[in-house]
Amino acid sequence: MNIMPYRPMGMSKWVDDLFENFLNRPLSGFDSREVMFSQPSVNVREEAAEFIVEVAAPGLTREDFHLEMENGYLRISAEKTQEDEQQEAGKYFRREFNFTQFQRSFQLPDTIDQEGIAARYDNGILLIRLPKVEAAKKEPVKKIEIQ
Amino acid sequence: MRFIAYKPFSHNQVPTRNFPTSQRTFVPRANVLKKEEGYEIELAVPGFSKSDFEIRLEAEVLHISGKRTGEEKDQYARREFGISSFERRFIVPDTIVGAEIQARYENGVLRVLLPEKKVAPRRVEVA
Numbered sequence A: 001m002n003i004m005p006y007r008p009m010g011m012s013k014w015v016d017d018l019f020e021n022f023l024n025r026p027l028s029g030f031d032s033r034e035v036m037f038s039q040p041s042v043n044v045r046e047e048a049a050e051f052i053v054e055v056a057a058p059g060l061t062r063e064d065f066h067l068e069m070e071n072g073y074l075r076i077s078a079e080k081t082q083e084d085e086q087q088e089a090g091k092y093f094r095r096e097f098n099f100t101q102f103q104r105s106f107q108l109p110d111t112i113d114q115e116g117i118a119a120r121y122d123n124g125i126l127l128i129r130l131p132k133v134e135a136a137k138k139e140p141v142k143k144i145e146i147q
Numbered sequence B: 001m002r003f004i005a006y007k008p009f010s011h012n013q014v015p016t017r018n019f020p021t022s023q024r025t026f027v028p029r030a031n032v033l034k035k036e037e038g039y040e041i042e043l044a045v046p047g048f049s050k051s052d053f054e055i056r057l058e059a060e061v062l063h064i065s066g067k068r069t070g071e072e073k074d075q076y077a078r079r080e081f082g083i084s085s086f087e088r089r090f091i092v093p094d095t096i097v098g099a100e101i102q103a104r105y106e107n108g109v110l111r112v113l114l115p116e117k118k119v120a121p122r123r124v125e126v127a
Helices: A013-017 A032-038
Strands: A041-046 A050-056 A065-070 A073-079 A092-095 A101-107 A118-122 A125-131 B030-035 B038-044 B053-058 B061-066 B076-078 B086-091 B102-106 B109-115
Touching (some): A041 A101, A050 A073, A073 A125, B030 B086, B038 B061
Antiparallel strands (some): A050 A125, A065 A073, A073 A101, A092 B030, A118 A125, B030 B038, B038 B109, B053 B061, B102 B109
16 A cells, blocks of 8 residues: 555546547548537546546437447447438538537546446436446545544 | 628627536527528527526527526536536527517527518519
8 A cells, every 4th residue: 555645636547548539530631610510528527436427419319329338448429310301401501510420439447337337318418427346436534533 | 771781690709619618608509590480590508407598589689598507516527518607699680570489498409499570572673
């Protein structure tokens, strides 16, 4: 057991590894505008017993999402299966977002209990819960009495 | 009376990013569609509830706003979006029937339907 310096701003290793794999982003001729329009924003939160990933992808349904674990990577992808008939591309006057198809990947730490991963889609946000394995859970602060 | 170029749904608010990263107000992304009965505005505003929105038409300007009062957790390891109050304005054609504007919120998208008066074009004869 090492005694490590307390680093309040230090992030866990997963966070260091979090920078997503740019190879997974669509290149689309380096048109950054297109990437911005179709890539959902993601928040990651670490709690004592789990990590929580929130993906802001409005306008989809639960069935459109796919979550896959492969070689320690979590791949989040979506493909809109039912495009509204009236909303074909030609009728758009102005278009600033389009989340009909995307993919983002994140490298996970090995302290994640992969069997326990759960997700739900609510009000346009996909919320993924990634529980930590028992050994990695943070213990509650313990007060030491002065004798 | 001024003559100005006809550019419905034009405005000077240009969203610079997808979603806000702080508590400040943000400009949500919008799509505008032409429909048979008029126009439809789609606003990407995930994480709200129906009662957070306010929509009003003042002259030819449509104001769409959303209020967030809830607290946000702040121990984020990575933060690309936040859920905060917003307001967005659109200049709409004066053929929109204000009393018939409808809105619904579904899967994080606020859809505002703006029905249009049917006005037959008038031909002007050259004398």
